[in-house]
Amino acid sequence: MAAEIPVIDFSRYSLAVDADKVPDSVLLELGQEVYQALATAPFLLLKNCGIEERLVRESFTCSRQFFELPAEVKQKYRRPDDPHDDNYNGWVGQGVESVNPEGPVDLKESFSYALWMEQKWPHEVVSFKPTLLNLNRQAMSLGKRILQGLALAMGLDRHFFDGPHKGAGTRNSMTATRCNYYPEITDETVILPNQMRIGEHADYVTLTLLFQDDQGGLEVKTKDGTWCPVLPVPGTVGVFVDLLLQRWTADKLKATVHRVIMPGGKCPARQSIIQLIAPDDDVEVKCVDGSDTYEPVNARSFVTGIFDKTY
Numbered sequence: 001m002a003a004e005i006p007v008i009d010f011s012r013y014s015l016a017v018d019a020d021k022v023p024d025s026v027l028l029e030l031g032q033e034v035y036q037a038l039a040t041a042p043f044l045l046l047k048n049c050g051i052e053e054r055l056v057r058e059s060f061t062c063s064r065q066f067f068e069l070p071a072e073v074k075q076k077y078r079r080p081d082d083p084h085d086d087n088y089n090g091w092v093g094q095g096v097e098s099v100n101p102e103g104p105v106d107l108k109e110s111f112s113y114a115l116w117m118e119q120k121w122p123h124e125v126v127s128f129k130p131t132l133l134n135l136n137r138q139a140m141s142l143g144k145r146i147l148q149g150l151a152l153a154m155g156l157d158r159h160f161f162d163g164p165h166k167g168a169g170t171r172n173s174m175t176a177t178r179c180n181y182y183p184e185i186t187d188e189t190v191i192l193p194n195q196m197r198i199g200e201h202a203d204y205v206t207l208t209l210l211f212q213d214d215q216g217g218l219e220v221k222t223k224d225g226t227w228c229p230v231l232p233v234p235g236t237v238g239v240f241v242d243l244l245l246q247r248w249t250a251d252k253l254k255a256t257v258h259r260v261i262m263p264g265g266k267c268p269a270r271q272s273i274i275q276l277i278a279p280d281d282d283v284e285v286k287c288v289d290g291s292d293t294y295e296p297v298n299a300r301s302f303v304t305g306i307f308d309k310t311y
């Protein structure tokens with residue numbers, strides 16, 4: 001089953017390589033590999049992306065230290081209740097979110113942040129802010145490079161997606177990083193029927209990059225509707241297609257439907273960190289093939305429309 005998840009070597013356009021020195025012909029080949037993989041499999045893993053392993057490990061450590069703080073401390077960094085708040089970032093405690101509105105609440109906590117965010121950084125974990133901002137910067141650059149490869153593979157200009165994402169890291173973009181913490185289960189009798197660590201959903205922006213620890217539990221839905229486990233592969237970054245990229249590509253790439261299941265019985269905590277790559281708030285997303293598969297939508301309204309249903 002796990003063999004269905006392709007692993008692609010991204011070293012030709014890794015962050016360690018000067019982007020200007022990589023000609024379109026080289027990027028096209030790599031972009032086609034990524035595009036073909038995403039057009040057939042629901043998800044892929046990239047290796048040799050140039051994001052330092054040590055940084056990923058340190059990010060998990062800081063994030064865990066934050067989640068282990070008492071709830072009254074984490075409350076200071078709560079995400080606002082209103083999804084229309086333009087700084088819709090911060091801590092979300094357990095039992096609040098249900099990414100699948102039809103399912104029970106997710107058994108997780110999260111902390112989301114963006115590069116421009118000035119307040120709400122937990123000072124209790126000293127290296128939290130610098131470490132996680134460093135990961136956010138590198139993940140945003142990687143996301144941009146993946147989109148450049150996909151643009152060439154789609155017959156577009158290499159920089160087609162650069163413009164609509166130029167505000168990433170500013171207040172005009174919903175591009176954000178989310179640290180997820182799925183607590184240890186010590187008493188499985190408290191788990192509700194069908195309760196997940198995170199219920200079935202697709203992410204709602206352009207692309208999502210995933211860093212996960214070694215616990216497993218992530219599953220992606222294949223085209224025939226079966227669930228495929230994504231076994232953790234150290235040193236790789238996962239790539240999900242999100243709902244706005246599905247609209248842009250007029251269904252040539254389909255959004256990755258995914259969930260994190262409960263391993264069953266007592267189990268240790270699990271951690272993941274995702275980088276959401278979102279178009280700027282004022283971008284109109286319309287099918288690049290000129291078809292009317294989807295009506296053009298404003299990126300911000302599309303996403304807040306989903307928040308209204310989910311949270």
Ligand SMILES: O=C(O)CCC(=O)C(=O)O
Pocket residue numbers: 178180198203210212218258259260271272274
């Ligand atoms: O924890 C994971 O592996 C996935 C997290 C996820 O799907 C999300 O935060 O949207």
Ligand SMILES: [Fe+2]
Pocket residue numbers: 201202203258
């Ligand atoms: Fe997700």
